Amino acid sequence: MILHTIDTGLFKLDGGAMFGVVPKSIWQKTNPADANNLCTWAMRCLLVEEGDRLILIDTGIGNKQDEKFLSHVYLHGDDTLEKSLTAKGFSTDDITDVFLTHLHFDHAGGAIVRQGDQLVPAFKNAHYWSNEKHWEWAIHPNAREKPSFLSENILPIQESGQLKFVETSELSAFLPDFDVRFAFGHTDAMMLPQLKYKGHTILYAADLLPSTGHIPLPYVMAYDMFPMKTLSEKKEILEEAAANEYIFYLEHDSVNECCTVQQTEKGIRLKNIFKLSDL
Template sequence: MKLYTVNAGYFKLDGGAMFGVVPKSIWQKTNPADENNLCSWAMRCLLIQDGDQLILVDNGIGDKQDEKFLKHYYMHGDDTLEKSLARHGFAKDDITDVFLTHLHFDHCGGSIERNSEGSLVPAFKNATFWSNKAHWDWAVNPNAREKASFLKENILPIQESGKLKFIDNTDGIKFTDTIKVRFAYGHTDSMMLPHITFKGKTILYMADMLPSIGHIPLPYVMAYDMFPMKTLDEKRKFLEEAVKNEYILYLEHDPVNECCTLQETEKGIRVKDTFKLEDI
């Protein structure tokens, strides 16, 4: 098995929304905001080469949205999904499986592209797309609060292509011999977190359970989370498990840090070490 960091670019979101009830005077120490109160965030996907499978976990916003949409999110930096794949010697057509942690636009928007005729088609022509039925149903019938994050042009064409498959909603179910699927329900219903065994270690892809090291303290819960009290409980359990078992956490949105480990301190669980995936 080989693992590769794949950066799909950077975007900006409101700092207050990203840190919920935590005051700006505190959160800006780790995630400084610009003059519009926006913080920069990564869209850090993960590429897993496992036997004959080349699995891409999440794929960023993509580039099919119109200028009006994209200007709200201030896309910046030179990284793109295509450039990052090429850096490792791969192209989109090499991907066999696209694992979608959840269907918010910044995690699945790259799944679909517009072809030369303007039609919406899968960007990964040879891949199977993986979600789970509970989350899929949640996304295609969105509540009013979350509707802006579930864009039908990102989601419905996957099913229409015939390339969509569902993972059973069983926590700890095997996706491959080296990848288990963990479920979380606070950020959105039935978000999937890959739990990967690699070189004798466990790597947990955190998706929006833990966007950055700035979110490690328990009260640092995003206002975007549908069920913040559920997130609080889930985060506590995941972090305690990570400390006990010395997990490596892979951070999808942290603009600086790819991976971290945790330790127990007098103030609670905090970051221990940060490092790049390639250093494992």
């Protein structure tokens, strides 16, 4: 297995929404906000080479949304999905599998592109992986979560015939050394890839742990549908990670790519930060 970091750009979200009940005077120490209370976040995807499979985990926002939509998220930076793939020696046509942790716009937007008046898969040769429980949740969204589930990012995947489902169980085997954990606090049945790589266990944290600033247990996003469930899931996974020296691959941390955690007298806290390429 070979892993590649794929940066797809930066965007901004409200700092208060990203940290829930935690006061700004505390969270701004790790995630400083601009004059509009917005913090910068990454959309860091992961490319997995495994045998004859080339698997892209998440896709960022993409570029098909209109100016009004993009004005709310302040998409910026020099990186794009296509540019990052090219830098690694690949093209969109080389991708065999697109693994979507969940279908929120900042994770699934790049899965679909606009060609004239049509919306088509950005990866024409790939299977697109979700799970049936989350798919139903996304195509019949509740009013609170509906702005994150954009139909133009989701329905064309099914219409293309390229959609496949991962079995929803406590730990599903996707490939050798590539397991799938499920989390239900942020959104229903979010998938967290757990990879064996160079003697390490790497957990693609998605929105369970957006950044190193979210490691303390109470730091739960206001975006989460079931915050108490997130709290229990974070506690279990952080304790497991500290005990077994797991590496978290951070999708949204604009500064830190990977981290480990440790048990302290104050609870689980940050241990080391590094790049995936350092392994």
